[in-house]
Amino acid sequence: MNLAQPLPASVKIIEVGPRDGLQNEPQTISAETKIELVNRLSQAGFANVEAASFVSPKWVPQMATSSEVMAGITRRPGTLYSALVPNMKGFEAALAAGVDEVVIFAAASEAFSQKNINCSIAESIARFRDVAQAAKQHNLRLRGALSCAFGCPYQGEVTADSVADVVRQLRELGCDEIDIADTIGVATPRHVQTVMQRAIEEFPIDRLSGHFHDTYGQALANIYASLEVGITIYHASVAGLGGCPYAKGATGNVATEDVLYMMQGLGIETGIDFDIVVDAGQFISEQLGRKAVSRAGNAIAAKRGASCG
Numbered sequence: 001m002n003l004a005q006p007l008p009a010s011v012k013i014i015e016v017g018p019r020d021g022l023q024n025e026p027q028t029i030s031a032e033t034k035i036e037l038v039n040r041l042s043q044a045g046f047a048n049v050e051a052a053s054f055v056s057p058k059w060v061p062q063m064a065t066s067s068e069v070m071a072g073i074t075r076r077p078g079t080l081y082s083a084l085v086p087n088m089k090g091f092e093a094a095l096a097a098g099v100d101e102v103v104i105f106a107a108a109s110e111a112f113s114q115k116n117i118n119c120s121i122a123e124s125i126a127r128f129r130d131v132a133q134a135a136k137q138h139n140l141r142l143r144g145a146l147s148c149a150f151g152c153p154y155q156g157e158v159t160a161d162s163v164a165d166v167v168r169q170l171r172e173l174g175c176d177e178i179d180i181a182d183t184i185g186v187a188t189p190r191h192v193q194t195v196m197q198r199a200i201e202e203f204p205i206d207r208l209s210g211h212f213h214d215t216y217g218q219a220l221a222n223i224y225a226s227l228e229v230g231i232t233i234y235h236a237s238v239a240g241l242g243g244c245p246y247a248k249g250a251t252g253n254v255a256t257e258d259v260l261y262m263m264q265g266l267g268i269e270t271g272i273d274f275d276i277v278v279d280a281g282q283f284i285s286e287q288l289g290r291k292a293v294s295r296a297g298n299a300i301a302a303k304r305g306a307s308c309g
């Protein structure tokens with residue numbers, strides 16, 4: 001690996017706060033608040049906002065208002081609105097709600113697959129086959145998320161080979177993009193580079209993304225390590241919202257404001273209005289009754305004396 005190669009000139013940031021960020025919140029968040037959050041993020045110029053999740057409301061109650069949210073948002077031309085879909089029931093709901101991109105979600109760990117979607121990895125791929133075909137028939141974009149690519153809360157170690165194996169299966173389903181996810185935020189930079197290098201052998205580098213949680217404070221370092229490898233798509237969550245209902249103790253995704261601050265400093269183009277994201281982060285944190293987790297967002301809000309945009 002030649003680490004002296006230049007960093008990418010631009011990256012795509014996928015904002016996952018309205019879905020990954022909010023799904024684990026214990027208090028019920030109204031559809032109006034979610035809609036306002038998605039609209040603010042759209043205005044910031046994200047090319048992709050993960051806005052909803054059509055999963056069982058018994059499993060993830062917070063996402064039960066997904067149809068309402070999709071119906072209420074103001075769609076910005078140039079933004080794709082994505083939703084998680086575990087099966088055909090979810091697909092039908094996502095289609096009716098007018099999502100632009102369907103996200104099927106598998107795991108690199110058998111134990112996590114069972115806890116998260118109540119089936120083995122092989123069973124999940126079989127279920128996703130119907131969803132993938134239906135997405136293609138309806139000309140919807142198809143993304144594959146791969147959880148526990150760097151470690152699992154139930155089985156511990158996850159090998160780069162098991163990541164590559166599921167990446168290959170998601171590619172065979174026709175995924176347009178694949179997310180390599182550190183669900184519990186345990187990865188460190190060299191480990192990230194090893195796994196990303198292995199994933200690149202199975203899927204085009206320009207359609208692979210890094211999805212990092214910040215549980216151990218490594219997310220920005222892991223993004224930098226992925227930039228060195230040449231990855232150009234990253235997921236982030238405004239105000240550092242989040243956690244996973246099936247990964248106890250896992251904290252939020254890397255905060256979008258922190259990623260934007262780092263990209264700005266590195267001279268890497270994102271096409272996103274930083275100030276609007278800071279306001280959105282302060283808005284949702286105020287709604288949740290707590291301070292944003294984003295260091296950069298809080299620093300900027302404090303500096304300009306902003307309360308809530």
Ligand SMILES: CC(C)(COP(=O)([O-])OP(=O)([O-])OC[C@H]1O[C@@H](n2cnc3c(N)ncnc32)[C@H](O)[C@@H]1OP(=O)([O-])[O-])[C@@H](O)C(=O)NCCC(=O)NCCSC(=O)C[C@@](C)(O)CC(=O)[O-]
Binds near residue numbers: 020060091146181211
């Ligand atoms: C996959 C299932 C549905 C299997 O759940 P199951 O219980 O095995 O499924 P089932 O087919 O037996 O259905 C059970 C009940 O759920 C209903 N049902 C079934 N499907 C749906 C649906 N789509 N929408 C609405 N309802 C649904 C179905 O109709 C039935 O209702 P009942 O007859 O009992 O009244 C369930 O395990 C589930 O919904 N799990 C949710 C998992 C989840 O959302 N996890 C969090 C997201 S993943 C994540 O955050 C990781 C990621 C992507 O961010 C990357 C990372 O960081 O790792």
